[in-house]
Amino acid sequence: MAEETSGVAKLIHEREEESQAQEYLWNCIFGFTETAVVKCAVELGISDYLETHKQQPVSLNQLSTAFGCCASSLYRILRFLTNRGIFKEVSSVGDGGDVLGYVQTPISRLLRRDGENSMAHLLLLQNSPFMLAPWHYLTARLLDKENTSPFNAVHGKDAWEYAKNNSEHNKLINDGMACHARMTTRVIIDNYAEIFKGIESLVDVGGGNGTTLGMLVKAFPWIKGINFDLPHVVSVAPHYDGVVHVEGDMFDSVPNAHAAFFMAVLHDWGDEECIRILKNCIKAISKDTGKVIIVETVLEEKIGNDKSLKDVGFMMDMVMMSHTSNGKERSAKEWAHILSEAGFSRHSIVNIPAIECIILAYP
Numbered sequence: 001m002a003e004e005t006s007g008v009a010k011l012i013h014e015r016e017e018e019s020q021a022q023e024y025l026w027n028c029i030f031g032f033t034e035t036a037v038v039k040c041a042v043e044l045g046i047s048d049y050l051e052t053h054k055q056q057p058v059s060l061n062q063l064s065t066a067f068g069c070c071a072s073s074l075y076r077i078l079r080f081l082t083n084r085g086i087f088k089e090v091s092s093v094g095d096g097g098d099v100l101g102y103v104q105t106p107i108s109r110l111l112r113r114d115g116e117n118s119m120a121h122l123l124l125l126q127n128s129p130f131m132l133a134p135w136h137y138l139t140a141r142l143l144d145k146e147n148t149s150p151f152n153a154v155h156g157k158d159a160w161e162y163a164k165n166n167s168e169h170n171k172l173i174n175d176g177m178a179c180h181a182r183m184t185t186r187v188i189i190d191n192y193a194e195i196f197k198g199i200e201s202l203v204d205v206g207g208g209n210g211t212t213l214g215m216l217v218k219a220f221p222w223i224k225g226i227n228f229d230l231p232h233v234v235s236v237a238p239h240y241d242g243v244v245h246v247e248g249d250m251f252d253s254v255p256n257a258h259a260a261f262f263m264a265v266l267h268d269w270g271d272e273e274c275i276r277i278l279k280n281c282i283k284a285i286s287k288d289t290g291k292v293i294i295v296e297t298v299l300e301e302k303i304g305n306d307k308s309l310k311d312v313g314f315m316m317d318m319v320m321m322s323h324t325s326n327g328k329e330r331s332a333k334e335w336a337h338i339l340s341e342a343g344f345s346r347h348s349i350v351n352i353p354a355i356e357c358i359i360l361a362y363p
Ligand SMILES: C[S@@+](CC[C@H](N)C(=O)[O-])C[C@H]1O[C@@H](n2cnc3c(N)ncnc32)[C@H](O)[C@@H]1O
Pocket: 160, 177, 178, 180, 181, 205, 206, 207, 208, 209, 212, 228, 229, 230, 233, 248, 249, 250, 251, 262, 263, 264, 265, 268
């Protein structure tokens, strides 16, 4: 009898496991729908429109009139998004009785295109046709003896060269990265100000449109900021008080400064390339009191309590495989290797509440 019971329990357990496995794969198979529908909401500007109404519910009719779109299709889009908690449907008392309307949630607030903490432009970047097409060539990369990057396979050049001649792609990258820069830089300013004490001048290598330095110099006004990037990037960068934009190629040299800063740059490159860039950096910074501040993911085999944030690093590693030739996310051991090869005498890693860590490296 006991044997029979344990057999039934085993069967139930197996069925539960299979149903969970199926659920996982259904999500995998149709997971793209979530991204595509959120992108549609961003493109229509639903969050921006709801924000102008504060927490007052906005009806389907109001929304479909504002966007000039088909109410029944919009209803299906909103049903999908409210089911996932991205928007919220509430009822309120209108002229003719109770009416249903939509309001923001903490998630939808991050989807405003002009919001301070917005993630909208990152979503638009990663889900643009330029960036999506290479994913179809991931397997080809693994099987290709030359290890051609999927981005190169589709576009015939790397992402930076492609951006040079394609202003739409250049803008998508710069806006997307500025979005990421705003979020991570806010965390750094609010929690790790001591890192910037005593720094007289700071060069942000591959600093994009200068968003990061603009924020750092505003928070720490004793710093003279040098935003260093490729000519097609700095030529369209906005002005920030206390920041000069300098164009150049980090593989040739890096402008002199007391200290250097890198955010989401070294992961675009292979080890040999990183070592070359970092050697240029050592030449550029102050020998005695200078340091290099690197903001990048540090992959962990065992992820701690903040699993969901640090787990993004493993997804980003796949992004690097798809979009760069030799780029990758690195473990602490891999960072130690490139930093010592570049000539740094010591470094430390600070875990921060973001997808990245701060790595401080000293000449
Ligand atoms: C992923 S983005 C990161 C931008 C910025 N640091 C941020 O966190 O928002 C990488 C940056 O490296 C710049 N870059 C690529 N190759 C470069 C080179 N050879 N010299 C200088 N900058 C370069 C790109 O133009 C781009 O702005």
